[in-house]
Amino acid sequence: MRLTLHIWRQKNAQAQGSMVKYEIGDVNPDMSFLEMLDVLNWDLIGKGEEPVAFDHDCREGICGSCSMMINGVAHGPQPATATCQLHMRHFKDGDTIYIEPWRSRAFPVIKDLVVDRSALDRIIQAGGYISVSTGSAPEANAVLVPKRNADLAMDAAACIGCGACVAACPNGSAALFTSAKISHLALLPQGQPEHETRVLRMVAAMDKQGFGNCTMHRECEAVCPKEISTGFIARMNREYLRASFRVGK
Numbered sequence: 675m676r677l678t679l680h681i682w683r684q685k686n687a688q689a690q691g692s693m694v695k696y697e698i699g700d701v702n703p704d705m706s707f708l709e710m711l712d713v714l715n716w717d718l719i720g721k722g723e724e725p726v727a728f729d730h731d732c733r734e735g736i737c738g739s740c741s742m743m744i745n746g747v748a749h750g751p752q753p754a755t756a757t758c759q760l761h762m763r764h765f766k767d768g769d770t771i772y773i774e775p776w777r778s779r780a781f782p783v784i785k786d787l788v789v790d791r792s793a794l795d796r797i798i799q800a801g802g803y804i805s806v807s808t809g810s811a812p813e814a815n816a817v818l819v820p821k822r823n824a825d826l827a828m829d830a831a832a833c834i835g836c837g838a839c840v841a842a843c844p845n846g847s848a849a850l851f852t853s854a855k856i857s858h859l860a861l862l863p864q865g866q867p868e869h870e871t872r873v874l875r876m877v878a879a880m881d882k883q884g885f886g887n888c889t890m891h892r893e894c895e896a897v898c899p900k901e902i903s904t905g906f907i908a909r910m911n912r913e914y915l916r917a918s919f920r921v922g923k
């Protein structure tokens with residue numbers, strides 16, 4: 675396959691970026707999107723040019739690093755697919771592809787396609803944990819978890835923290851991410867001791883990090899590579915209201 679790529683190039687956080695056009699040949703349809711970018715980078719390095727910087731790690735859909743807009747869609751055209759698991763067979767010979775970093779106030783561009791997503795980490799730091807007593811682990815079968823809750827908690831825990839939900843949201847909201855992180859703990863007995871302080875602190879951290887408010891456009895759900903449901907946002911809002919009343923806010 676031959677492709678024309680338009681890629682956002684930006685030297686550093688302060689520099690002004692622009693789209694740069696590249697022609698690339700010898701793209702195998704079985705390559706992943708990141709492998710296609712590797713081929714481009716080998717070519718650029720061979721010509722003594724600066725390779726395109728992009729985030730990646732696991733390349734198997736579990737770390738959430740491979741964040742980029744492909745033709746204006748977070749993670750590209752395939753539903754429920756992270757960029758690293760998107761294959762070139764979903765494009766046609768001769769296609770033109772536009773590749774950009776996440777665009778959101780809370781995710782400043784560091785270089786080319788790499789953005790700073792540490793704002794998501796700061797939401798987790800505010801409350802995305804449980805307290806555990808020291809000593810030997812309790813007998814697992816002694817803590818009963820209803821099947822429905824176990825399944826829902828597992829669905830929420832599938833969030834890989836990629837930030838596509840934020841990038842796709844017209845408000846730049848991190849509500850889907852935050853609600854997934856709150857819900858997977860709040861649904862389990864182990865998450866109960868802090869469930870009120872957790873939702874209050876994580877929502878406050880989300881607001882402080884500069885994310886927008888959720889007004890239910892549901893773009894987040896449409897691009898999420900792990901199909902996290904906006905139902906978790908409703909759950910988070912319920913938890914937040916209940917906790918706010920309890921502490922008299």
Ligand code: SF4
Nearest residue numbers: 833834836837839898
């Ligand atoms: S909710 Fe989905 S889109 Fe948002 S960070 Fe988690 S996995 Fe990525």
Ligand code: FES
Nearest residue numbers: 733737738740758
């Ligand atoms: S590189 Fe880890 S999810 Fe894509």
